[in-house]
Amino acid sequence: MSIAVATPKPPVNPIVRHAGNPVLSALNVPYPSSLTFNAGVVRYAGRYLMVFRNDHGHDGCGGFQGTNIGLATSKDGVAWHVEPGPIFCEAEVREELKKTMGHHYDPNFVKRIYDPRLTVIDGKILMCFAVDTMHGICGGVATTEDLRKFKWLSVSAPDNRNMVLFPRRVNGRYFRYERPMPVYMREHPESFPIWCAESHDLVFWGRNRPVLGADEVPYANSKIGPAAPPIETPKGWLVTIHAVDRDPAKRLRGWEPKGWYKTYYAGLMLTDLHDPSKVIGLMRKPLLAPQTDYEIAGFRGSVIFPCGMILEDTGEVKIYYGAADTCVALATAHVEDLLAACEPIGA
Ligand code: BMA
Numbered sequence: 140m141s142i143a144v145a146t147p148k149p150p151v152n153p154i155v156r157h158a159g160n161p162v163l164s165a166l167n168v169p170y171p172s173s174l175t176f177n178a179g180v181v182r183y184a185g186r187y188l189m190v191f192r193n194d195h196g197h198d199g200c201g202g203f204q205g206t207n208i209g210l211a212t213s214k215d216g217v218a219w220h221v222e223p224g225p226i227f228c229e230a231e232v233r234e235e236l237k238k239t240m241g242h243h244y245d246p247n248f249v250k251r252i253y254d255p256r257l258t259v260i261d262g263k264i265l266m267c268f269a270v271d272t273m274h275g276i277c278g279g280v281a282t283t284e285d286l287r288k289f290k291w292l293s294v295s296a297p298d299n300r301n302m303v304l305f306p307r308r309v310n311g312r313y314f315r316y317e318r319p320m321p322v323y324m325r326e327h328p329e330s331f332p333i334w335c336a337e338s339h340d341l342v343f344w345g346r347n348r349p350v351l352g353a354d355e356v357p358y359a360n361s362k363i364g365p366a367a368p369p370i371e372t373p374k375g376w377l378v379t380i381h382a383v384d385r386d387p388a389k390r391l392r393g394w395e396p397k398g399w400y401k402t403y404y405a406g407l408m409l410t411d412l413h414d415p416s417k418v419i420g421l422m423r424k425p426l427l428a429p430q431t432d433y434e435i436a437g438f439r440g441s442v443i444f445p446c447g448m449i450l451e452d453t454g455e456v457k458i459y460y461g462a463a464d465t466c467v468a469l470a471t472a473h474v475e476d477l478l479a480a481c482e483p484i485g486a
Contacts, residue, residue: 154472239291254300293342302315303368355421358428359383363380366380401441404443429442
């Protein structure tokens with residue numbers, strides 16, 4: 140009689156939440172802070188650097204004073220020390236935008252910047268961010284030597300955000316994913332896809348084209364967007380996405396006064412190394428679905444919003460995500476497991 144031996148299957152969901160989550164919250168911030176989330180992270184000059192969105196002065200009823208950007212540093216990517224003051228405030232946003240827009244600038248133009256993502260290209264730190272303006276939401280790219288002073292390189296036309304830069308040029312050009320959100324000509328409201336754009340100098344962006352549609356992501360019925368800047372592997376660019384399931388019949392936990400009914404998942408895709416507009420693999424289930432208390436309860440409950448991803452020399456991948464629009468959490472996986480989780484597309 141032969142005994143059947145089960146062949147081990149690759150892990151269905153290869154990711155593990157850090158036991159000490161959240162790794163950063165308003166409690167760690169030594170200046171006014173209500174919500175500390177959506178953080179870009181890079182490894183730079185022997186340290187980990189995190190820029191995070193800091194919403195301050197929330198009154199608990201949805202009103203708040205403003206948003207600035209904070210900086211935290213770490214030796215291991217797990218324990219973080221927050222610098223004494225914010226690195227980018229509303230006043231600086233207005234100044235930089237004035238320079239970028241010239242005589243088209245209106246003092247009421249900008250409201251705030253938020254959701255920063257970091258990328259190191261050729262040893263230089265670049266930051267992408269969203270800007271809320273009187274004309275709509277725009278996406279910006281800035282460069283900085285020291286994370287104290289920023290030079291704005293470009294601000295997109297509205298409505299666009301969630302820009303993430305690739306860590307190197309592809310076919311000689313800088314590359315980014317982005318998520319425009321035009322509402323006209325759309326069959327389903329908020330069904331926004333991920334797009335890409337290319338640039339010779341990080342200032343002028345063109346060759347815009349769609350990459351992945353919300354309808355291609357099985358667990359999304361609404362918008363999707365790029366999450367953390369992509370990491371390079373021999374098999375392709377590994378890219379986290381966020382994906383939204385919108386159900387107005389649901390009232391999810393949280394203290395968003397308008398009512399909150401959108402679940403944000405983290406997802407994963409693999410794109411072609413030589414043509415990142417081409418998706419070659421997709422994880423059919425969420426990489427992370429809200430399940431822990433810090434992901435389910437907060438300002439907007441059931442939100443997972445990655446903005447940072449680091450590939451360590453050991454093959455460990457650290458993924459930093461905003462949880463419930465309230466704090467920053469960390470999850471880890473092995474790069475090979477992440478690659479195995481992406482089902483081939485168009486093979
Ligand atoms: C998105 C952005 C993010 C936010 C997320 C969940 O549309 O506004 O800043 O984290 O919604 O509320």
